[in-house]
Amino acid sequence: MGNAESGPIVRNADKRTSRREHRAIFEAAAQRFRLAPFEAPERFTAAQSRGVRVCVRKRPIFSHELEQGEFDAVTCLEPGRIVVHDARMHPDMVKLFMNHHDFGFDEAFGEQMGNFEVYQGTARQIVQNALEGKSGTVMMYGQTGSGKTYTMRSIYEQAADEIFQSPRSVTVSFIELFGESCFDMLNQGVPCQLTTAQDGSVHPFPCVEVEVQTPSELLALIDLAGRLRATAATGVHDQSSRSHALCRVFVDSDGEEGSLTLVDLAGSEHRIDNAEHNAERRKEGAKINASLAALKECIRARASGAKFIAFRQNRLTQLLRGCFLPGGHHETVVVATVSPSSKDTEHSLNTLRHACIMDGQGQGKQEKGSHLGGGAVTKETLGEIDVTKIARERRQKQKEAPEPTAEWGKPPSKPAHQSKESNTSRRAALDRKYVRLLEPSVAQRLQDAREAWGTAKQRMRLARPPAVEESQEPEAKPEPRAPAPEPAAPVPAPANAARAEAREVIFHSVFQQAPVEPQDPDKDRAIELFRTFLSQGREGQNWRKNDLRLINLFVVPWLFGEARIDWNHPVLALDELEQLVKESPERLKLLGNAKPSAQSPKPAPPAPPAPAPASARPPLPGRLRSPETPNGAGTSWSTPSNDQPPLRRAGTGDVRRKPAEESPTSRNARSASPASRPPASHSEVIRARREAMEQARQEALQKALAKKAVPQSREEEIASLEAQILGGGGSSYAAAGLKRRLQSLKATMLREEKLAAAKAAAGQRVASPVPVAPRPRSGSLSRPSSAGAG
Numbered sequence: 168m169g170n171a172e173s174g175p176i177v178r179n180a181d182k183r184t185s186r187r188e189h190r191a192i193f194e195a196a197a198q199r200f201r202l203a204p205f206e207a208p209e210r211f212t213a214a215q216s217r218g219v220r221v222c223v224r225k226r227p228i229f230s231h232e233l234e235q236g237e238f239d240a241v242t243c244l245e246p247g248r249i250v251v252h253d254a255r256m257h258p259d260m261v262k263l264f265m266n267h268h269d270f271g272f273d274e275a276f277g278e279q280m281g282n283f284e285v286y287q288g289t290a291r292q293i294v295q296n297a298l299e300g301k302s303g304t305v306m307m308y309g310q311t312g313s314g315k316t317y318t319m320r321s322i323y324e325q326a327a328d329e330i331f332q333s334p335r336s337v338t339v340s341f342i343e344l345f346g347e348s349c350f351d352m353l354n355q356g357v358p359c360q361l362t363t364a365q366d367g368s369v370h371p372f373p374c375v376e377v378e379v380q381t382p383s384e385l386l387a388l389i390d391l392a393g394r395l396r397a398t399a400a401t402g403v404h405d406q407s408s409r410s411h412a413l414c415r416v417f418v419d420s421d422g423e424e425g426s427l428t429l430v431d432l433a434g435s436e437h438r439i440d441n442a443e444h445n446a447e448r449r450k451e452g453a454k455i456n457a458s459l460a461a462l463k464e465c466i467r468a469r470a471s472g473a474k475f476i477a478f479r480q481n482r483l484t485q486l487l488r489g490c491f492l493p494g495g496h497h498e499t500v501v502v503a504t505v506s507p508s509s510k511d512t513e514h515s516l517n518t519l520r521h522a523c524i525m526d527g528q529g530q531g532k533q534e535k536g537s538h539l540g541g542g543a544v545t546k547e548t549l550g551e552i553d554v555t556k557i558a559r560e561r562r563q564k565q566k567e568a569p570e571p572t573a574e575w576g577k578p579p580s581k582p583a584h585q586s587k588e589s590n591t592s593r594r595a596a597l598d599r600k601y602v603r604l605l606e607p608s609v610a611q612r613l614q615d616a617r618e619a620w621g622t623a624k625q626r627m628r629l630a631r632p633p634a635v636e637e638s639q640e641p642e643a644k645p646e647p648r649a650p651a652p653e654p655a656a657p658v659p660a661p662a663n664a665a666r667a668e669a670r671e672v673i674f675h676s677v678f679q680q681a682p683v684e685p686q687d688p689d690k691d692r693a694i695e696l697f698r699t700f701l702s703q704g705r706e707g708q709n710w711r712k713n714d715l716r717l718i719n720l721f722v723v724p725w726l727f728g729e730a731r732i733d734w735n736h737p738v739l740a741l742d743e744l745e746q747l748v749k750e751s752p753e754r755l756k757l758l759g760n761a762k763p764s765a766q767s768p769k770p771a772p773p774a775p776p777a778p779a780p781a782s783a784r785p786p787l788p789g790r791l792r793s794p795e796t797p798n799g800a801g802t803s804w805s806t807p808s809n810d811q812p813p814l815r816r817a818g819t820g821d822v823r824r825k826p827a828e829e830s831p832t833s834r835n836a837r838s839a840s841p842a843s844r845p846p847a848s849h850s851e852v853i854r855a856r857r858e859a860m861e862q863a864r865q866e867a868l869q870k871a872l873a874k875k876a877v878p879q880s881r882e883e884e885i886a887s888l889e890a891q892i893l894g895g896g897g898s899s900y901a902a903a904g905l906k907r908r909l910q911s912l913k914a915t916m917l918r919e920e921k922l923a924a925a926k927a928a929a930g931q932r933v934a935s936p937v938p939v940a941p942r943p944r945s946g947s948l949s950r951p952s953s954a955g956a957g
């Protein structure tokens with residue numbers, strides 16, 4: 168294969184090189200097509216029922232790409248037609264031809280189309296739906312460097328303007344998915360957990376969600392989060408997004424919550440582009456591609472009307488579950504971005520083929536071979552090149568070229584992008600820098616949200632009833648592919664009030680005092696697990712994260728109010744649970760009222776004991792508590808109203824003020840004296856957890872070391888090893904290990920003996936460090952022949 172870089176004409180050049188070498192011929196063919204396009208192949212028409220709108224956008228070709236010898240290999244023709252001109256050379260390296268790949272989508276935006284047109288044709292409908300209390304998703308998909316972030320940025324701006332055309336209650340959260348981890352970008356990029364709600368949807372919880380009042384506030388927070396996003400220099404461009412960014416905007420409209428999810432996916436990668444990447448970048452790339460594959464598969468399954476959609480296989484698909492639900496309650500638009508550069512032809516084809524799959528246009532595989540199919544291909548032959556002439560020119564060029572200077576001995580220079588560092592390690596500093604630039608009122612709201620342990624709205628979402636209720640109330644849905652209607656004033660639907668009421672009931676049952684909803688198997692299971700814990704202790708069973716998560720979600724809030732256990736770390740969680748039970752045994756009486764659904768068939772839940780007024784409750788055990796108000800009353804954990812003071816995590820306060828006397832390792836000390844406990848921010852709690860884990864690790868290590876340090880002389884060890892070898896038993900591997908250890912001990916002894924003898928011979932009196940006892944000789948193990956020298 169030839170070199171992909173430009174240089175003298177070579178035989179057996181790769182595709183990219185031959186495209187550059189014969190650029191004039193290929194470019195002329197593409198130009199001819201633009202002037203007189205072939206007739207469009209039969210378009211895919213059954214678009215109405217698929218529920219996913221797929222649009223494409225081509226970015227302009229950059230001048231540096233033209234200077235490098237590339238040409239524009241993509242043509243957008245309305246309506247929704249996009250053609251990729253794949254310039255090829257026959258294997259005989261003489262004949263040239265061009266495959267014109269013709270694709271049809273809902274919209275195809277060429278380079279001449281501005282951000283306004285793109286917004287109108289893609290996101291506007293979804294934004295309108297959100298304003299009417301529905302939910303929708305816009306996602307950017309495509310090769311790295313093809314314009315996803317550029318397009319998404321313009322959508323943020325235009326959506327912000329549209330949302331605030333009339334005054335509304337709007338909140339925003341911004342998370343990043345990096346591999347399998349989720350990070351809260353409005354909270355310095357700290358990790359956050361994903362929690363499954365009652366209706367099966369998955370939400371980050373607790374997660375910073377900030378109220379915004381103007382478009383500029385919304386954009387400022389999105390900007391802050393975007394700056395912290397994991398970017399790295401790649402082979403394609405310097406600030407490539409290495410993570411998926413999910414911006415969620417929640418809009419209140421007449422008691423119904425609409426949501427708008429804007430997803431800027433990480434760029435898909437090609438082997439050629441990551442050829443110079445280090446191991447870390449390649450691993451990132453593999454994870455990115457895996458999550459994109461999972462996403463495509465789910466969208467394809469939805470588009471093809473599959474009954475089962477495997478959305479649990481990846482964090483990304485879990486978070487975007489709404490997009491795959493049948494029934495059209497959640498509208499989704501995918502914008503596939505493509506680069507026009509001839510060097511990216513394979514990438515662009517790949518993106519468009521995958522977009523076809525997402526659009527439900529067939530199953531993807533070509534009839535012959537394992538490559539993805541999609542699009543209609545028209546082959547155009549472009550004649551033959553004059554090999555003799557080219558060879559002559561090449562020789563001439565080589566003659567004229569200056570002698571290459573000797574570069575021997577110099578290490579090959581590192582690709583520029585490898586020396587650039589990822590920004591993930593600098594997040595806290597970046598956050599401090601950019602928070603300072605925010606308006607004081609927004610900064611204050613952000614700070615308050617960071618100190619709260621989730622919001623009442625987030626708890627409401629987690630307690631949202633399953634979709635059965637929705638299916639009983641079929642709503643008139645707009646046609647998925649209909650042009651964007653004029654914004655209509657939202658009419659409060661009578662169903663909304665009923666739904667809100669149902670949510671309220673469930674919210675109280677989960678987060679306030681009611682013991683269980685009899686029909687919920689999760690709650691039953693949580694209570695059952697907790698009973699096992701009480702009766703058999705931590706050894707009662709092998710505790711899995713999910714068991715502890717259920718206890719954390721259903722039992723702990725009910726019995727212990729504001730306390731939470733760290734279910735992500737089972738050992739810590741069990742410690743915390745033990746502590747909670749030990750400190751408040753009287754609260755376990757409430758458990759007597761809870762009956763599993765099998766025993767209490769109908770929703771006549773036993774009247775839960777009225778919760779004691781917050782001020783009368785005993786102080787909460789555990790490290791997570793509500794902050795004490797000056798008069799001693801704790802803030803209610805489960806207050807759903809927004810008028811209430813923000814819900815706070817245990818002992819949270821102003822994170823910027825870290826009291827000097829606080830010891831970071833004082834988790835236990837804190838729980839021992841809650842009143843004197845200083846405020847702790849989210850990051851401090853995480854740090855304290857890490858320290859507790861580290862301490863536990865150290866203790867375990869000390870224990871293990873103490874066990875190992877059994878005093879045993881070398882002779883005793885040799886005797887014991889010989890006895891074990893003679894005794895047989897154990898595997899052959901174990902026996903080989905014993906023999907090796909025995910040989911090494913004997914060899915050491917021999918060395919020491921020789922040394923002592925040599926010193927004695929030299930007339931020195933050397934006290935042997937280890938008293939040398941007569942060595943027991945084993946019949947089975949012969950000594951090395953040199954042993955006789957001792």
Ligand SMILES: Nc1ncnc2c1ncn2[C@@H]1O[C@H](COP(=O)(O)OP(=O)(O)OP(=O)(O)O)[C@@H](O)[C@H]1O
Pocket residue numbers: 225226227309310311312313314315316317318404406407408409432433434435504
């Ligand atoms: N339609 C467009 N018009 C003008 N410039 C564009 C357009 N699309 C993208 N660009 C420019 O191309 C470059 C790469 O775009 P962008 O960062 O949006 O790519 P990306 O697909 O998000 O890449 P990655 O996935 O690696 O983050 C940027 O400099 C951007 O300004």
